[in-house]
Amino acid sequence: MATIPSHALRHLTLTRPWFRKISCTTSLAFSSQDPLLTYPDNGNNNDTDHTKKTTNSKSQAFFPKKNQVLELECESLAFKGKGVCKVADSGFVLLCDNALPGERFIGRVSRKKGSYAEVTKLKTLSPHRDLVDAPCGYASYCGGCKTQNLSYEAQLRAKEQQVRELVIHVGKFSDKNPDFECIMKPIVPCDVQFHYRNKMEFSFGTQKWLPKELLHEKLDGIDNYALGLHAPGYFDKILNVDKCLLQSEPANKILATVQDNWKDPELGPSPYNVHSHTGFLKHLVLRTGRDMKTDLPELMVNFVTSSYKPEMLKPLVEKISAIPEVVSIMNNVNTSVGNTSVGEEEYTLYGKSTITESLRGLTFQISANSFFQTNTHQAEVLYKLIEDCAGLRGDASEIVLDLFCGTGTIGLTLAKKAKHVYGYEVVAQAVADAHRNAKLNGISNTTFLQGDLNKIDENFGKHFPKPDIVISDPNRPGMHMKLIKFLLKLKAPKIVYVSCNPATCARDIDYLCHGVMEQNIKGCYKLKSIQPVDMFPHTPHIECVCLLELC
Template sequence: MAMAAAIVATMPALKHLIRITFTPPFPRKLQKFHSLASLSPNFAQEDPQQQRLEQEQHNQLTNNNKTSRSSSSASYFPKRGQTLELVCESLAFKGKGVCKVAETGFVVMCDRALPGERFIGRVTRRKGSYAEVTKVETITPHWDLVDAPCEYAPYCGGCKTQNLSYESQLRAKEQQVRELTIHVGKFLDKVPEFCSIMKPIVPCVIQFHYRNKMEFSFGSKKWLPKELLGEKQVGNEKYALGLHAPGFFDKVLNVDKCLLQSEPANMVLAAIQDCWRDSQFGLTPYDVHSHTGFLKHLMLRTGRNAETGLPELMVNFVTSLYKPELLKPLVEKISAIPEVVSIMNNVNTSVGNTSVGEEEYTLYGKSTITEILRGLTFQISANSFFQTNTHQAEVLYKLIEDCAGLRGDGSQIVLDLFCGTGTIGLTLARRAKHVYGYEVVPQAISDAHRNAKLNRISNATFVQGDLNKIDESFGNNFPKPDIVISEGEGS
């Protein structure tokens, strides 16, 4: 299930100041606010705030079990390996099912359990005052069962709830935002203001092929489902290119396509899968244990040509060394695909798993692709941050513009905090007097300046700096703002 995002617009005592906060994937602790909206699927990347949200849900489960035990005559905690009959009541963070043990009401968490489903689960781990289980057998399925269109859905950890109807996914996301607003934000849902600010979730009209960026991993150990574990894998057959299997940092689920990315991107993936294991090329995947091997990651980015509106692709190979001669056969094969306009090579010599290299080389074509957003053209490099769902980003930015309420007379100052590559601020610049953007990542600031110049926007200033280390003099660096936008660190 793709996670929701929330927009919060606040109007504090100072009447002319409006603050808009974009907090992916769920709202932070909220005080007074004017409107709250949610968008889906998720177009924001994961950030450290997720750990805090998971802790909040952990605390909530703990409290629920304390309540259920206090109402029982005896303390109850299932043992590891014990099988239980369970009913899934709702979906929690990252799509885990919140389930209750029949008769006792004890709360457990289960991957791939869906609301309304009754099933048998085996306890695998005790975590605090609740337990985690693995589904063994379904007794009765959930009420909105659909066939998952992806053949990898039963194994891949990327789309855990693909067999849940999209309408049910939307309801689950909206319920999560509502509960976090109440429990984390300490906002009373009984007061009239709550109904006025909690807006219906905004669905995405495109449920598949919406992501403009996908990252795949090369692996020396192919992950296999249980039914194929008996098959012998020899030589290059053990190699894989795809997505990490849930819970395994060293095993990769081999995939030939992904329904989240564009069709041209799937053509590139299929072309690489067709030949990279060929022994004559001498290509080896990086081994995370021995720290040997050449190929680490494959990143595919899809944009749109600013003149024709047609798709254009960037292919980025992340390798442990700079050896362009090894990549030459792959470059020749995929450069024949018309949509491919850029092939890059990021070199990451560290033992870490990051896809950002210390050095970057252009192997074919240009070093950037373009994307069009709210009538503006943006250049995207291999490691640029850009909203991964372009269509829903359009919806988000329109909502931000509506919440900001810019008069359009060029008299208002906009302060864009954690601005990234400046996409939000630049879309507002045409209706503002001036936009000031602040961001800690130097490359993002460089991209913001480049995008402002590309769109001939002169009333935007972007400054590199760590907003977590600001002092009282911070406000002296710009005129008094009328509108403040905060995307939140890590978004």
């Protein structure tokens, strides 16, 4: 298989996450000929610390024109699940949505972006090698399960290849190095490939999204109402769905019940209109936990509404509470014009206000807005890998620093073998949940603190002893340069880097191991292993656990 030029790979893989709106302060920008990899910043884009120039400016023989029609072959998948395609005998990279490895097709160049272009598929000439029937009828529209029609083995191969290319081209680890194959571990598959998500958020809307072939249909009023998932690229159009194969069966029962009842003109709650900012129902969030006594699923239903009018929800609450697995019905009231599902006020409409879940033998109380790993089954596998990498001796003598600790789950699972765990997290509610979870599990050797790790100064590090092990589990933008410099100075014997974005992960381990050349800072870590884990089958997401040891 031909290699993708490294300058194009940097472009493709360090762009923004596909499902999240990114504020201008966290953009990852590039110039066209001389890409700049930028860091997640703190609103101060002038800080030259945040930039790193790459030097590869390999010339390209072929430059397609806009609207040019080309015969292409898809070679692999890039971040966001876009197909990485090539014209025969050319190194130029073209990206295509819904193109899968091995597929040959005719495409039209829709956009040119410096060293790569985007194409729209016009016609498949020969399908990809690993075609399977997508079990979900919405798979080709909803944008969530981009690779459901690719065999699971092929999905895993594509993810593994993506991590490998990034480690080589962005992380600058040579695959000619005899240790390389020992460092690069094969991807850990997920045994449960459907119904694995414990949380799904659906939106109510006044504009139903229709596929091209149905666009001629004129829908008015109630017929245009929808409850489902945002169509890719639209903030105002909703793909109506009555089930999602990624969420639990009881969650699908609830979704079907709401679908059957919410548009009843007698009951009357209207969906929120994101243009006129009128209407009531904004989101339906379904969370699946587990009853610790019976080991059966327990479900929380959260209605996000624009105002507090419980009488409007009453008929729906009556129908849903009759489903035996439902133990909690919540109402988050969000009066802002934004699209977030977190309310300024929260009310319990039925049952309790939390559900429970267990992870590595600990119990967690999850409220409507708490963060919890979305695939509980695979989180067990991920956390076991983290524990193995951390390799705590178990004599309660070691200090663990848990950066980006969220609700404390990683730190709490390590606490039984550690002397003390210090966790840092920016969201105050998550820190409060971490304290609550520690108490609930009778753990007293943890300290969780609120702080923005993108804004650390020279005082950071004065509130905890030198750690033996650092766990770092940042969001997609990865670690800020300030934090990387701090870690290079701190010189903890071990870093376990947990990442949900292999591109920024490769960039950060490059700095930790090889240094920050532009600033004459030396690296001091050796990459011992990088373990991709498939947490989300059928989607483009890849998790990695990396072990770094002080040289």
